Amino acid sequence: MAPKRKTVVISDSDEDVPPPKQKNSPQKKSKSSASSSAPASSFSYKDYLQRPGPESLGSKSIPEGAPGCLSGLTLVFTGELDNVGRDSAVEAAKRYGAKVTAAPSGKTSYVILGREPGPKKLQTIQDKGLKTLDEDGFCNLIATTSPSQDPSYLNKVKKDEAKVKKDAEEMEAIEKEQKAKDKRSSKASSFESTSPNSQLWTVKYAPTQLKDICGNKGQVEKILNWLQNWQHQLQAGFPSDNSKNDIKSKRALLVHGAPGIGKTTAAHLAAKIAGFSPLELNASDVRSKKLIENTTNIDNTSIDSFFGSNSETHPLNHSTCLIFDECDGMSSGDRGGVGAMNTLIRKTRIPIICICNDKANPKMRPFQSTCGDIVFRRPEATQVRSRIMSILHREKMKLDPVVVDQLVSGSQSDIRQVINMISTWKLLSSSMNFDQGKELVQQNQKFTIQTPWTVMSNLFSPHMFGATSTSTLGSKADYYFHDHSLIPLFVQENYVKCNPAKARDSNNEKAEFKRMKYASKAADAISDGDLVDSMIHGSQQQWGLMPLHAMNSTVRPASFMYGGFKSFGRDTISFPMWLGQYSKTNKNIRALGEIQAKMRVKVSGDRDEIRQYYYPTLWPRMFNPLTESVPDIDSVINLLDNYMLSKDDFDVMSELGVGDLALEKTVKCIPTKNKTAFTRNYNNRDHPIAFSRGQVIKPSAAQIKAEVPDHEDVLDDEDDNVVDVKEEEDDENDDVTADKLVKQPKKPAASKRGKASASRGKGSK
Structure with a gap:
């Protein structure tokens, strides 16, 4: 029996319309017939989203199908399925040989539609005339379809097998040539003693030509x-x-x-x-x-x-x-x-x-x-699969291409990890089915750090906490540990922008009430997380509470507010504004501390008192004279000098105002010419500076001798020359004329001439 068909109709309104529920009917092979069976009337997409979910959610199981029954088909899943989890449906499609892509295209065989399908995908379905199936149609497709007998698909499979055999023969020829070179070399004895089976497969099958490299x-x-x-x-x-x-x-x-x-x-x-x-x-x-x-x-x-x-x-x-x-x-x-x-x-x-x-x-x-x-970028899955299939053919292992694709996707196209996995599995068995490949991938899963935006999209997605979700509580808590200091801030910033799946109702007032109810529960969970965070990063340093913090700050709020962000007309997720406000707060606290240190010469009060009491009183006297047509600049400068404040402090204080003293209502109202005149007059004057003079205390001779160690072996050469304070005081009292750095006046030349004449007079006598 042929699989059932489901069509999509887009209404003339601005809302995107998903397909209505229809009874199963025989499906025709031509694509043109897919759009001809559309119902005459359309319905509102908004009403479709707000309809109540099915009573037997998660009760249906995927039927058993023939091996490779979906081979040659390309499927796209969109929306949340009613009875079968979307992850389970995608896994079943891959198990039976189908290729699952993220977006529909002209090569897509079927689009499986669930609740809340993507509007862009719906538009693509209508533009390209693609065939669609609902959940029942997808299950019927697995149960009733036999492996594809399409000649084009069979020819493609034969070409892939021929390519694998050709690559395996080339690898064997290269290996024989390498062995011949080793025998002719002087190191042949060392290679002969080493068995080829003992080599790592990553070394044994390392590329020897440029065409052997994947991507x-x-x-x-x-x-x-x-x-x-x-x-x-x-x-x-x-x-x-x-x-x-x-x-x-x-x-x-x-x-x-x-x-x-x-x-x-x-x-x-x-x-x-x-x-x-x-x-x-x-x-x-x-x-x-x-x-x-x-x-x-x-x-x-x-x-x-x-x-x-x-x-x-x-x-x-x-x-x-x-x-x-x-x-x-x-x-x-x-x-x-x-x-x-x-x-x-x-x-x-x-x-x-x-x-x-x-x-x-x-x-x-x-x-x-x-x-x-x-x-270097990750190679495509098809390139890695071709190389892995050639290695499997050389090692006489039987793995279905679907299993190889699962290993490649699980390792994120890491060909080295895939080769290591199959070489380890070869020690146990020469074959591997889909379930064994899935278990092997989970054992060798490769974790990567996701961006906060990706974490938020996955955490608040409509299917994360649904009844058909297969994600465990531990896997949801792992999103917190991608960045435990930043993810809670993202949750706190963006949880109110979500449209909770639990709060959707046909009655808008009731839906809004439910949304506020779940938002309140999420806020309570975030508050509990803040209390736990204070115990982790506070003086107690209880880092063992991080799993509890993950639940309260990330998982529990998402469990209330999951459902996506698109209902608010924006797909982007905001960066936490708390970080910027926290940085600005610390900056203002430091600036206020410096102002309080200068004003304490004239006033008494700590930093908070300066901000609460002195600041509202001083600021009008600093600001109002400058807003007048004829500014009283001298009074403002005298006020600043009286409290030991500078022009920079005046600029900083202008940023600390709130309400009527905010920056927009004060400094920005001062005319430019008044600002220029104020700055020029302030720079042309001398101003008092508040400072404290440090007291230099010299150590006494007794203190210096008391610091000398008892053992002679710990004395350095520099410690032997202990300067006596008394000698320093004597040096300070010496005459400056004895200092070599002081230039002495030269003796007059007349005295030298007098000496010379006296000596000549003695000689004449």
């Missing part, structure tokens, strides 16, 4: 071209063409991207193809500043001296390529390593490739100016 082939070609032109650029002095993506003028490259997508493998392969010998430094090596400066051979001196090269007679042939892997994971034992490596990059005579996962890491800032930028 990022354009980036690998850039690295290869850069290495091939490196010697020419070195001789030319690395000239720059002033382009934005100029990497030829760089002595080094910075390759960054997600882990496990082939950055290190691509660097090694490109270096070997370009004729370089790769030398890798990774996290297992000590990469401190001293070791990098002393041991890193950026001039190839050891190789040059071995071959007896002379840089004066002929240029050196540098054959080493330094690969500085995991440079963003340098620990405290690698102190100064990044700066030392960046210094070596500026003068290196060998190519250097730096590899990291996150370019935005503050440790990577020195490399951004000296290295060319190469971005």
Whole structure:
């Protein structure tokens, strides 16, 4: 029996209209018939959203279907299903071989519609004339459909199988060629003693050609071209063409991207193809500043001296390529390593490739100016699946392509992790079904830190706390630990903007009452979370209460207010305004403390009293004279001088006003010419400054002797010369004429001439 069909009608009004419930009827194969069976009358989308949910929510189960019954179909799910959880429905579609995409397109076979479907998807369905199914139609599709016999689909499957066999044969030929080279080399004995089965699959099936790399082939070609032109650029002095993506003028490259997508493998392969010998430094090596400066051979001196090269007679042939892997994971034992490596990059005579996962890491800032930028992105699932299927064929493992897709999606296209998972599974069995693959993915699940906006979208989505949701309480609490200091602030800022799914009712007044009721419960939960947070970050430091704080501040408010943000006409989520207000509050408190420290010379009162009592009295006397047509500038300046306040304090106090003393009602009302005259007159005068003179107390000789240690071995050379205070006082009383730095007056020349004449007179006698 053919699957049932469901159509979509868009009304002339501004509201988007989802499909109404219809009785099951035989479905025709032509797409044109899908739109011809539309009902004559449409209904309001708003009424559809506010209708009560089914009484047997979550009671229906997905039927068993033939293996591969949905193979060749492309499905799109939108909205919340009535009886079957959406996650379970998507999993069932993948189990039976269907391809599930996020958005409908011309290649979409069916769109499964639930409650609250996306308006954009509904419009796409109408524009492209796509076939739609409801929940019953989807279950009937699984139960009644046999594996696809479409010739085009079968030809595609045969081509994929032929490609897998071809790739496996090429891998086998390369392996035989490598074994032959090893036998001819001098190290054949060491390789013969090692069994191929003992090798890691990530090493055994490492790419040996550029076509073997999954994705990022354009980036690998850039690295290869850069290495091939490196010697020419070195001789030319690395000239720059002033382009934005100029990497030829760089002595080094910075390759960054997600882990496990082939950055290190691509660097090694490109270096070997370009004729370089790769030398890798990774996290297992000590990469401190001293070791990098002393041991890193950026001039190839050891190789040059071995071959007896002379840089004066002929240029050196540098054959080493330094690969500085995991440079963003340098620990405290690698102190100064990044700066030392960046210094070596500026003068290196060998190519250097730096590899990291996150370019935005503050440790990577020195490399951004000296290295060319190469971005690696996650490969497509189809590329990874093709490579994995070839490896499985070589290892004689039987895995359905649907299972391989599940492993690839669960590892987020991390081909290294997928190879490790199937190599471990090979020790137990040579086959794997869908459920076993699902369990294996959960055991090796790769957690990534999501942005606060993604966390909020998932946490307050309509299906997160629904009756058909399969998410556990622990998985919901994990959203809090993505950023435990910021996520509660996002929840507190945005929970009132939600349209709770529990509060939807046909009666608008009743719906608003329910919404306020659940908002009140969410606010109470957030208040309880603040009390717990004070015990965590307060003096008690009870960090064991963080799971409780996660429940009160994040999970419980979301359980009341989940339902999405779109009903308020905005898809964006606001950043917490509390952070900006908190920063402004601290700034004003510091400024008020400085003002109170200056005014305490004339007034008595702490910081709060200055703000509450003195400020409202002083500010009108400072402000009102400047707003008049003929400003009384002298009275304002005298008032500031009387309380030891400066012009900067006047500007700061203008920001502390609220109500009638706010900035908009006071300073902004002062004419510009009055402000200029006030500033000019204030700068032309001298003003008193409030300060406290420190008292210098000299230690006595008894105190100095009391501080001398008892043991002689702890005395330093500087401690032996203990200056006596009495000698310092004698030095202070000496005549300044004895000081060598004081210039003495010269004796008159007449006295010298008198001496000379006297000596001549004695001689004549």
